[in-house]
Amino acid sequence: MTRLPRWADLILTPLISLALAFAISAVVILAIGQDPWAALKTMVTGAVGSSYGWGYTLYYATNFIFTGLAVAVAAHAGLFNIGAEGQATLGGLGVALVCLALPWPHWALALPAAMLGGALFGAAWALIPAWLQAKRGSHVVITTIMFNFIAAALLNWVLVNVLRPPGSQDPATANFPAGTHLPTLSDMAGAIGVQWGKATPANVSFLIAIAACLLVWLLIWRTPLGYEIRAFGKSERAARYAGISPVRITVVAMLISGALAGLMAVNNVMGEAGRLVLNNVEGAGFIGIAVALMGRNHPLGIFLAALLFGFLYQGGAELALFSNIPRELITVIQALVILFTGALDNMVRMPLERLFGRRAG
Amino acid sequence: MTATDSVAGRHAAPETASVAPAIELRGISKAFGPVQANKDISMTVPRGTIHGIVGENGAGKSTLMSILYGFYRPDAGQILIGGRDAGITDSQSAIRAGIGMVFQHFKLVPNMTVLENVILGAEDSALLAPSLSRARGELRRLAEEYELQVDPDAVVETLSVGHQQRVEILKALYRHADILILDEPTGVLTPAEAEHLFRILRGLREQGKTIIVITHKLREVMEITDNVSVMRRGEMVATVRTADTSPEQLAELMVGRKVLLRVDKAPARPGAPVLEVVRLEMVDRTGVTRLRGVDLTVRAGEIVGIAGVSGNGQTQLMEILGGYAEPGARVTGAVRMNGADLPLTRTDAAARRRAGIGNIPEDRQVEGLIMDFSCWENTVFGHHRDPEYQSGPLMDNDRVRQRAERLIAQFDVRPANCHLAARNFSGGNQQKIVVAREIEEKPALLLVGQPTRGVDIGAIEFIHRRLIEMRDAGAAILLVSVELDEIMGLSDRIVVMFDGRIMGERQPDQTSAAELGMLMAGVEGGGIPPAQGQPRAHPDARPDLAKGIL
Amino acid sequence: AADPALIYDLGGKFDKSFNEAAYAGAEKWKAETGGTYKELEMQSEAQREQALRRLAETGANPIVMTGFAFAEVLKKVAPDYPDTRFVIIDSAVEGANVQSNLFADEQGSYLAGVMAGMATKTKTVGFIGGMDVPLIRNFACGYVQGVKSVDPAIKVLQNMTGTTPAAWNDPVKGGELAKAQKAQGADVIYAAAGGTGIGVLQAAADEGILSIGVDSNQNHLHPGKVLTSAIKRVDTAVYDAFKAGTEVEVGKTNIWDVAHDGVGVAMDDNNKPLVSDEMAKAVEDARAKIASGELKVVNYNTGNACPVQ
Amino acid sequence: MDYATVLQILDSALRLMTPLLLACLAGLFSERSGIFDIGLEGKMLIAAFAAGAAGALTGSVWLGLGAAVLASLALAAIHGMTAITFRGNQLISGVAINFLASGLTVLLGQSWFGLGGRTPALEGGARFATITLPGAEALRGVPVVGPLYAEVLSGHTLPVYVALALVPATWWLLYRTRFGLRLRAVGDNPASVDTAGVSVVRLRWAAVAITGVLCGLAGAYLAAGLSAGFVKEMTAGRGYIALAALIFANWMPWRALGATFLFGLMEAVANRYPEIDLGPVTIPSMFMSALPYILTVIILAGFIGRATPPRAGGEPYVKER
Ligand SMILES: Nc1ncnc2c1ncn2[C@@H]1O[C@H](COP(=O)(O)OP(=O)(O)OP(=O)(O)O)[C@@H](O)[C@H]1O
Ligand SMILES: Nc1ncnc2c1ncn2[C@@H]1O[C@H](COP(=O)(O)OP(=O)(O)OP(=O)(O)O)[C@@H](O)[C@H]1O
Ligand SMILES: [Mg+2]
Numbered sequence A: 001m002t003r004l005p006r007w008a009d010l011i012l013t014p015l016i017s018l019a020l021a022f023a024i025s026a027v028v029i030l031a032i033g034q035d036p037w038a039a040l041k042t043m044v045t046g047a048v049g050s051s052y053g054w055g056y057t058l059y060y061a062t063n064f065i066f067t068g069l070a071v072a073v074a075a076h077a078g079l080f081n082i083g084a085e086g087q088a089t090l091g092g093l094g095v096a097l098v099c100l101a102l103p104w105p106h107w108a109l110a111l112p113a114a115m116l117g118g119a120l121f122g123a124a125w126a127l128i129p130a131w132l133q134a135k136r137g138s139h140v141v142i143t144t145i146m147f148n149f150i151a152a153a154l155l156n157w158v159l160v161n162v163l164r165p166p167g168s169q170d171p172a173t174a175n176f177p178a179g180t181h182l183p184t185l186s187d188m189a190g191a192i193g194v195q196w197g198k199a200t201p202a203n204v205s206f207l208i209a210i211a212a213c214l215l216v217w218l219l220i221w222r223t224p225l226g227y228e229i230r231a232f233g234k235s236e237r238a239a240r241y242a243g244i245s246p247v248r249i250t251v252v253a254m255l256i257s258g259a260l261a262g263l264m265a266v267n268n269v270m271g272e273a274g275r276l277v278l279n280n281v282e283g284a285g286f287i288g289i290a291v292a293l294m295g296r297n298h299p300l301g302i303f304l305a306a307l308l309f310g311f312l313y314q315g316g317a318e319l320a321l322f323s324n325i326p327r328e329l330i331t332v333i334q335a336l337v338i339l340f341t342g343a344l345d346n347m348v349r350m351p352l353e354r355l356f357g358r359r360a361g
Numbered sequence B: 001m002t003a004t005d006s007v008a009g010r011h012a013a014p015e016t017a018s019v020a021p022a023i024e025l026r027g028i029s030k031a032f033g034p035v036q037a038n039k040d041i042s043m044t045v046p047r048g049t050i051h052g053i054v055g056e057n058g059a060g061k062s063t064l065m066s067i068l069y070g071f072y073r074p075d076a077g078q079i080l081i082g083g084r085d086a087g088i089t090d091s092q093s094a095i096r097a098g099i100g101m102v103f104q105h106f107k108l109v110p111n112m113t114v115l116e117n118v119i120l121g122a123e124d125s126a127l128l129a130p131s132l133s134r135a136r137g138e139l140r141r142l143a144e145e146y147e148l149q150v151d152p153d154a155v156v157e158t159l160s161v162g163h164q165q166r167v168e169i170l171k172a173l174y175r176h177a178d179i180l181i182l183d184e185p186t187g188v189l190t191p192a193e194a195e196h197l198f199r200i201l202r203g204l205r206e207q208g209k210t211i212i213v214i215t216h217k218l219r220e221v222m223e224i225t226d227n228v229s230v231m232r233r234g235e236m237v238a239t240v241r242t243a244d245t246s247p248e249q250l251a252e253l254m255v256g257r258k259v260l261l262r263v264d265k266a267p268a269r270p271g272a273p274v275l276e277v278v279r280l281e282m283v284d285r286t287g288v289t290r291l292r293g294v295d296l297t298v299r300a301g302e303i304v305g306i307a308g309v310s311g312n313g314q315t316q317l318m319e320i321l322g323g324y325a326e327p328g329a330r331v332t333g334a335v336r337m338n339g340a341d342l343p344l345t346r347t348d349a350a351a352r353r354r355a356g357i358g359n360i361p362e363d364r365q366v367e368g369l370i371m372d373f374s375c376w377e378n379t380v381f382g383h384h385r386d387p388e389y390q391s392g393p394l395m396d397n398d399r400v401r402q403r404a405e406r407l408i409a410q411f412d413v414r415p416a417n418c419h420l421a422a423r424n425f426s427g428g429n430q431q432k433i434v435v436a437r438e439i440e441e442k443p444a445l446l447l448v449g450q451p452t453r454g455v456d457i458g459a460i461e462f463i464h465r466r467l468i469e470m471r472d473a474g475a476a477i478l479l480v481s482v483e484l485d486e487i488m489g490l491s492d493r494i495v496v497m498f499d500g501r502i503m504g505e506r507q508p509d510q511t512s513a514a515e516l517g518m519l520m521a522g523v524e525g526g527g528i529p530p531a532q533g534q535p536r537a538h539p540d541a542r543p544d545l546a547k548g549i550l
Numbered sequence C: 001a002a003d004p005a006l007i008y009d010l011g012g013k014f015d016k017s018f019n020e021a022a023y024a025g026a027e028k029w030k031a032e033t034g035g036t037y038k039e040l041e042m043q044s045e046a047q048r049e050q051a052l053r054r055l056a057e058t059g060a061n062p063i064v065m066t067g068f069a070f071a072e073v074l075k076k077v078a079p080d081y082p083d084t085r086f087v088i089i090d091s092a093v094e095g096a097n098v099q100s101n102l103f104a105d106e107q108g109s110y111l112a113g114v115m116a117g118m119a120t121k122t123k124t125v126g127f128i129g130g131m132d133v134p135l136i137r138n139f140a141c142g143y144v145q146g147v148k149s150v151d152p153a154i155k156v157l158q159n160m161t162g163t164t165p166a167a168w169n170d171p172v173k174g175g176e177l178a179k180a181q182k183a184q185g186a187d188v189i190y191a192a193a194g195g196t197g198i199g200v201l202q203a204a205a206d207e208g209i210l211s212i213g214v215d216s217n218q219n220h221l222h223p224g225k226v227l228t229s230a231i232k233r234v235d236t237a238v239y240d241a242f243k244a245g246t247e248v249e250v251g252k253t254n255i256w257d258v259a260h261d262g263v264g265v266a267m268d269d270n271n272k273p274l275v276s277d278e279m280a281k282a283v284e285d286a287r288a289k290i291a292s293g294e295l296k297v298v299n300y301n302t303g304n305a306c307p308v309q
Numbered sequence D: 001m002d003y004a005t006v007l008q009i010l011d012s013a014l015r016l017m018t019p020l021l022l023a024c025l026a027g028l029f030s031e032r033s034g035i036f037d038i039g040l041e042g043k044m045l046i047a048a049f050a051a052g053a054a055g056a057l058t059g060s061v062w063l064g065l066g067a068a069v070l071a072s073l074a075l076a077a078i079h080g081m082t083a084i085t086f087r088g089n090q091l092i093s094g095v096a097i098n099f100l101a102s103g104l105t106v107l108l109g110q111s112w113f114g115l116g117g118r119t120p121a122l123e124g125g126a127r128f129a130t131i132t133l134p135g136a137e138a139l140r141g142v143p144v145v146g147p148l149y150a151e152v153l154s155g156h157t158l159p160v161y162v163a164l165a166l167v168p169a170t171w172w173l174l175y176r177t178r179f180g181l182r183l184r185a186v187g188d189n190p191a192s193v194d195t196a197g198v199s200v201v202r203l204r205w206a207a208v209a210i211t212g213v214l215c216g217l218a219g220a221y222l223a224a225g226l227s228a229g230f231v232k233e234m235t236a237g238r239g240y241i242a243l244a245a246l247i248f249a250n251w252m253p254w255r256a257l258g259a260t261f262l263f264g265l266m267e268a269v270a271n272r273y274p275e276i277d278l279g280p281v282t283i284p285s286m287f288m289s290a291l292p293y294i295l296t297v298i299i300l301a302g303f304i305g306r307a308t309p310p311r312a313g314g315e316p317y318v319k320e321r
């Protein structure tokens, strides 16, 4: 088989796939009688045309970095974790419990504790599917889907029956104490004397997400555990031969994956809402799949892809605000991006290989 | 004058028969991406003959036959059946042209019955019932005519490989095949089963059918074929009459140079027992008993060879010793390493490595290597947790790479580029990477499974020499191979396994392939004394080959 | 002048119910004044804050939002935009630039209960709520009080559709619940369930029993088969706010009760054949008594419990 | 619990089972051919939308059904293209299809009807009519069996009966016909089919197409049978439940009936008893609504029976690497 040059494999293929996805999205916009060019302009100015737009774009991107990393770590172990959604949901619960447990004096104290809470709960939610996959061979794809539903029901029950303040109509927790409020990126810019944005939810979690990218990169490509995860992901038989326990790697990889998904809650629950509401994950777990696919499971790729999806999300919100195009357009674009970059990869790759093959010889 | 030159110009059909040849291939070429599997191949097979095809692994034999069967489409070339262009574009048209093929890896649906497998694709009508009853009668007839008995209602996965092969042959005959292609049919058979197969093939030839057999075993070629074609690196280098050639000449043709068909080694000087296996039993997760009380000792400085048809428990034995038995299996008995008991439950291949057990696995591509990892990453596979490759919590990749480069040079791995992914090396070089890794760790006990499967003769020589060197340096080596010749050439002691039991132990210089073959088939005590051998003039009676590696 | 803005809650603009009533109010203002307004539909809980901020940023004023779920977010956002006026419906939020609107849902439901109690022949009526929250329990509670005022022996079957916002939008489940209640003998079913209620009304019409709509006048959905609708003048609230524009009164809470025509039951041509004179009179009596304070309908939220079941 | 309640629950279970059963059988065809399909949800959703839209525009349930089947087939074609033609990842393709349906239905619905993704309510001929089975009224009086026949079996819409009839039909097709033999073979070992001279690609396309048709019917039933019109996300996870039922059923038709009936029954019971009061504890409604998912996990854990999927399932058939 003609192997594509590395750059073509890593950059050209996803870019062409992306272009195809956007081209078809434009057709969809035309089909509903709208102007794709105007839509694009709205999205671009809304998402990256102002510090306000950036604030939201980066906020969404932070969510997607966490879930994208979560999906990627599992993917390196050959596990398709569709459950980042549920794990992030539970992570939210963990963060909320930590934030509500104590009258935190300062966010710098609350943040590590909340991170731990979110990561633990997210990991715990990944544990059962992981264990079932490792021990009983239950397909992790199906079990994690089921666990998404169960997580939604569980959160619902907790919010309605346990954490809802008396008299409140809202299935939501009380507001977190002031000591848990994370500094936003604009606060931080302000602290170093730069006027940047205001009242946007992008917060210090964005830096944590970047750190997570770095750590995941180290984990996967520089540690023995990462070596084992990748080896197991390529061949379970070979892993066993090498003394890599499939049970251990499946469980560990899913725990790390779940923990990363759970960490997302630091951004959306602690950093943005300041309380735990229903459906706070907003599908970020599913977007994580697309992000990981587009980013080729590499932290740098994930970071870039998360920015793209953050842009789509924020641009989509602006679109809903300033045009007659419903927000669901974004769902369609996401679907097309997932389809072309993830599933129809070969459609782009095959002709490219032929092209490069001809050039090579 | 090279061997190739000596047979050049013999491409012409060995017999100029008045009737058109059954098969004529003209200028067949086929590339898989950059791999040119077949290059401008022409070949003629006269009607009613058995035609052998030999060649090293990867020479393109299977590809050529798959093209004949319409499974692959050739990039160029023409296929004539009975003198006419048969228009073979897919398997459907090949079947219509009267061609049947038994693939190296059977193409059966494991959870369907024999009957269903036979009619698949050759049903008479949209409803199954009539086809099934017709096939039942037809199978009965074929069974009687060709000694092809098999229970039509048995589910295929419950059949032995020998019977599965019969199903494949029946499939072809049911479709009225006049031309039958068999790809390495004896690799998985006991000598007795192989003998049975040859009887069937001769019977088919009597009926005027044309048969092509791909094989690696030169003695089989000598035994049953009328003509033989030799392939090398995608090209057809010669077609000769079997009666006019010899195994040595065929080997030369295959490799392109003279080959040494024997292993030179000094007598062993066994020391203290390193590995002791006591009454080892194993029941796998599906409840099948795989090992039935295996007793075995391997001493320092000796090579113990385990002969046996694959599937008789050797794999399970090696996996248990290596610490990676299939999860869910029940293992009892004892395994001692230098006198200390090794745990049998909660096994862990890493712990076994730390205990000094090295392991060259049976299947390098599925077990021994991660095909997508670079060569250098593969050179620490299984040893990646050794403290010497760590720096702090991270892996010391520079160090691993330096070591990999040294190993590549030492073991002559080609291409000498440690950054290439394992899958980009040929089979022989992949095996060298595994051997280098395991030998380099200087284990006290080395488990070796099928070390030369799919490896060319040059590499075989190299690997064999390394194993003997290790033995001479005092390592204990347990060798599993389905190649009797390899077992006989390398081992200091030979044990034969059948159905999870040790059938007996023999000294290599006091036994024969025939005797081992009987033991491998489960005949207690080996039956025939070595001196008598097989009644027919069997190639293994020749001393050079009995100790050889082909 | 700045355009007003309207944000709908999760059920969506066209839920034929609560949100649609708000939409109707805005459209009425638009038709009368020829003005334009911005509108936004919520897709998820987490978007609320962004929606509020974005609208405030773009200078919309006043910003009207439907649904109690905005309360918490509004508390946070309102102080950041002191020049913008916010109007929230179905919740009370304190703030110098916030106007709150509460509806006496229990009173409208009481009237609907009176009609149901009089219309039932099987002495069994049903209630199907949307999401299980105190707001909806208040609807149920008022309804039960009304039914029991006719005859304490009448049985009231109660089901909630769910506990997530999806419960506002599940007509299939609504239909099945209605069929289940019918099988248990109910012949009048009150649906306070947003979009889910459409399924309830549909199933009731299919099964040949009566239903009661909610929030908007839903009598026309199945003429002659919807007994009445417990309407809630969200449209008026929105209309008033839009009309007042940037001068909308803030720092106060409007109570929309029977006395202020904030809640009531819908009487029109569609349900005329179903409403006997006697029934009409009973409803009118109850209405008057509640308005005058003579009859006190218990609000579920005051004690977090309902006096009758 | 009295008999009338039991009947009512069974009646409701039968209705709620129908979309699950249709989707489950749809998945059975695809997965038996070796193509995993987690896009059942999306296909059902777009079919429901098409049925709602076409039904509302034309007033004919048959045109609605036709549109539903076509829409579902279109998504099935995308899946076939990725899984068969371009040998892509079938799971990812399924995820994408679910997203696509979820977005497109609202996008198109909003632009055509302006009802926020909802379609106008279907009335009269735009909905499936209920069918009274012969003798239902006459037999009603017969004790025990009579009401069972008249109330539970009779009085459903066409898709319910079609779904029930499809169970034996699928069994027959799978185990008694040439097509079925080949379909089972191609899911377990496509190479066996290929070397037998039968086109793997054609077989798999046929299976994927059948999946499309059945999902179309399931979606149409949701919009024009169970309810009267399309509402966004109205499939509400039924595609996933159908998938779980398929695993539970071990990819066999009769067991699919059992599994989907069980899930239908659970939903019916949860509707009827949103909270189950067990004296000291009350099982909350959230638990009841999550029960199918919990049960699926338990089933998958092998406590009830180990599932063995078609061996070649999920893997593209690649001849030349
Ligand atoms: N499907 C395929 N895709 C890509 N390359 C292939 C494929 N099949 C065979 N090859 C390559 O073509 C070459 C010839 O392979 P082939 O299987 O014909 O050899 P062979 O002579 O039958 O070997 P063996 O003795 O191992 O059976 C090898 O290099 C092999 O790797
Ligand atoms: N399936 C494949 N895909 C891509 N490349 C392949 C494939 N199989 C073989 N090759 C390439 O083709 C070349 C020849 O491989 P092959 O296995 O035929 O070697 P070989 O002749 O058997 O050599 P050796 O004796 O070392 O085993 C190798 O360099 C390998 O990289
Ligand atoms: Mg071969």
Ligand SMILES: [Mg+2]
Residues within 6 Å of the ligand: B057, B058, B426, B427, B428, B454, B455, B456
């Ligand atoms: Mg080779």
